[in-house]
Amino acid sequence: MIDIRVLGAVELRHDGVPVPIGDRQAHLLAVLVAADGEVVPDDSVTARLRQIDTPALHVYVSRLRRALEPDRAPRAAPRLLVRRGSGYALEVPGRAVDARRLESAIGRAPSLPDADALTGLRAALADWRGRPFGRFADEPWAAPSVTRLTEARRTARETAATILLRLGRADDAAADARALIGDEPLHGGGVRLLALALWASRRSGDALTALRQHRDRLADQLGLDPEPELAALEHAILDRRDDVLRAATGGRPATVRPAQLPRPTRDFTGRERELAALDRHADGDGITVICGIGGVGKTTLALHWAHAAADRYPDGLLHVDLRGYGPQDAPLDPGDALAGLLGTLGVPDEQLPPDPAARTALLRSLLADRRMLLLLDNARDTAQVLPLLPGAGRTAVLITSRSRLPDLVVTAGAHAVALGTFPPEDGRAFVRARLSADRVDRTDPASLDAIVAGCGGLPLALALVCARAVLQPGFDLAAIAEELRDGLDAFTTTQARHDVRTVFSWSYRHLAPGAAQLSRLLALHPGPDVALATAASIAGRPIPEVRATLGHLVDAHLVEEHLPARFRMHDLLRAHALEQPPDDGPGAVRRMRDHYLHSAANAALVISPVRRRWQLGDPAPGVTPVAPPDESAAVGWLDREYTNVMAAVDDCTEPSYLVRFAWALIPYQQDHRLRVEDSIRLARRALPGAEPDQECFLRYMIVRALLRLERRADARHEAHALVALARQNGDTFYLAHGLLCVATSLTTVHGIPTREQADAAYPYASLAHQEYLRAGRPADAVYTLDPIGWYHYHRPDGQATALHCFENAVRIFEEQGHRYAVAEALTRLALFRRATGRPHDAVTAAERALDLYDRDTDMRVEPLTVLYACYRDLGDDRAAATRESALALIGEHAAPRVERLRAALATAPEATSSIGS
Helix, strand or coil, X not given: CEEEECCCCCEEEECCEECCCCHHHHXXXXXXXXXXXXXXXXXXXXXXXXXCCHHHHHHHXXXXXXXXXXXXXXXXXXXXXXXXXXXXXXXXXXXXXXXXXXXHHHHHHHHCCHHHHHHHHHHHHCCCCCCCCHHHCCCCCCHHHHHHHHHHHHHXXXXXXXHHHHCCCHHHHHHHHHHHHHHCCXXXXXXXXXXXXXXXXXXXXXXXXXXXXXXXXXXHHCCCCCCHHHHHHHHHHHCCCHHHHHXXXXXXXXXXXXXXXXXXXXXXCCCHHHHHHHHHHCCCCCEEEEECCCCCCHHHHHHHHHHHCHHHCCCCEEEEECCCCCCCCCCCCHHHHHHHHHHHCCCCHHHCCCCHHHHHHHHHHHHCCCCCEEEEEEECCHHHHHHHCCCCCCCEEEEEECCCCHHHHHHHCCEEEECCCCCHHHHHHHHHHHCCHHHHHCCCHHHHHHHHHHCCCCHHHHHHHHHHHHHCCCXXXXXXXXXXXXXXXXXXXCCHHHCHHHHHHHHHHCCCHHHHHHHHHHCCCCCCCEEHHHHHHHHCCCHHXXXXXXXXXXXXXXXXXXXXXXXXXXXXXXXXXHCCCCCCHHHHHHHHHHHHHHHHHHHHHHHCCCCCCCCCCCCCCCCCCCCCCCHHHHHHHHHHHHHHHHHHHHHCCCHHHHHHHHHHHHHHHHHCCCCHHHHHHHHHHHHHHCCHHHXXXXXXXXXXXXXXXXXXXXXXXXXXXXXXXHXXXXXXXXXXXXXXXXXXXXXXXXXXXXXXXXXXXXXXXXXXXXXXXXXXXXXHHHHHHHHHHHHHHCCCCCHHHHHHHHHHHHHHHHHHCCHHHHHHHHHHHHHHHHHCCCHHHHHHHHHHHHHXXXXXXXXXXXXXXXXXXXXXXXCCCHHHHHHHHHHHHHXXXXXXCHHHHHHHHHCCHHHHHHHHC
């Protein structure tokens, strides 16, 4: 479609794309447009193009024709720039020239409905880009057209403002009138419209001021009085002639600029990240959803931001409480919400469409050209919100809801701002803002932290506690902090809207029974979060079904999916859920324990495949234990779930469970993450319920842990007790274990024993070796090679035998496929190689040990320490970096033997031989 533009610089476009034309062609096009379809003789054209000759004119005409009709076939007659007699004429449709569109919109306006006339005028005015005909505007042939079009623009603007008045949009009319006055301050039309708009908005004083200012301008600059029409308007305002106002506005009342936002909270705190997100998403014409649990401060945040951003919405601020969650049973009907919005926007009751869809259409029409903010507070779901959304336009929508409204995010491209509880620093700032700073400063910081923690960072809970402190100024905050130990009772008020227990109940009221039941079951979980597979076992339902139900709880912000497939519940929500015990509480607890027990056992068998297996029994029906496929997955599962598993263990008082948990967890605790103290506590708790063979296992684990902690005297005492128990039970296997532990307690776990230590340990190690063979456990006899090897190390000419012991241990563990045992044996081989003056061989062994350990296991610290000493012996530049790695591992994981390791890592080069002592 062709578009010729002369309301500014002369331009030619096809289908919206600019077409380059030369200066002469632009000049020629302007001349022909100014002629308004009339024939311009050749001599007039050449004169207006500044005396070009006729042959040149034909060239310019030919080029302009090609620009106007690029698809015209060769030798085909031109249709737009045509030859008529001795001249040329431009014969294009009126809609193809912006100047004609403007004049047409003015001419058609009186015969159209006001809304349609306003749309046409604004579309035509949008084409205005500057003085008509641009750089040709001062040409004599252009002057009449320029004058006519300038006046047409003024007429169109005044007509549009007049229509706005008739539509009851006085604020919009006033804005247009002020723009008119800015462009032509001495012209009375804009002043008249401004005065009428202000008068219609019940601002008659401002209207009179505008008229008097115009009178002063005319007197100062021209020495003239205003037009009689303005003087008459001034008198009408003074005389309160409402009939004059009704005649000017078509009898419709003016729409007051809506400013419906409730009062914001005075002491707003924190939320910088969320406010920045609202600045990015809510500004403009987008849709933004603030979602979060009840009492987290969604409305507070929305109101704070909306009041701060009010200046961005000159046409007003709309607010609707949709009552999605509250004491009432039913949320606000969208049709009723539409009626309220339309009434605010000036639609009389008698003109309100009865059909909700028609109301939605009318709302979108009224908002189409307005720059407004629509705050839809406390929405239940997407179905309630959709009819209230504006169409394309400049109105922004801000929604608060306990639901994430995922359908709105998908279908309408809404942005979601998830609101969480306060972090501790913001919680403390909240209390300080609500109470006097002096009172807070007099409070023990621990009491302030206890208040924030007791409220779980939930703003509503913090507000209730602060209100109690304000109403009881004589109460010490430490006493209030102590009250929070009473759970939800500490937040009870006489006002249901502000009672935490009641606010939470509003969320539960609308849940499906299955979702409410699952929420109460998950509240029984004692750990910080719960994995999807664990939740499925707790519920005793298939994983896909539980995943879908969890999705409903996440949407309602009753649980949070803080990591993929990992869910957690706010402490106060948990307390509320526990007040209504689920039907199958004991069964759910058993299924949870069975899930963790059998999953941990599966992981333990992958990590240590040569372990003696125990009969753990079958898990309860509905339990789906995790089965890690390999060692990395097994350790990863234990890393992720360790805190949860131990929380379940701590809650457990059944001896049979404790014994089985000990079997499943202790190898991980002692060999992979060195949570050795945990293993001792677990073993001691399990002992009272253990069978004889189980007691041997538990006592062995205690001895082993004490050796890991280098508490050798305690370990020796426990090891002798294990030897006595094993002999009493006739348990050759644990007898061998006990004897080996006695030997190890007489030497050291990760070092080179003295001659006296090695001599004392040797008989126990030799006897342990024999007992392992007698028990049919030659694979375990390899563990005795360590103390036996150090015994030969101290014998004259015994180093070859010692080397054979250490290398044999490495080889046998490799044959067993026991990776970590190989790594430990290589670390001892490295110690031996360094002690016998073979640092290069020691480096090789230590590096191999490091390669066998996972990158994040605590056990790496031992070969790293040996490797550091070797590098230092050799003057290797890698010593410093190796030392830093070892120290970082000690600090990060709080590994046992810290003092010895730190001392070894700080030893001067000349003293490095003491590392293994």
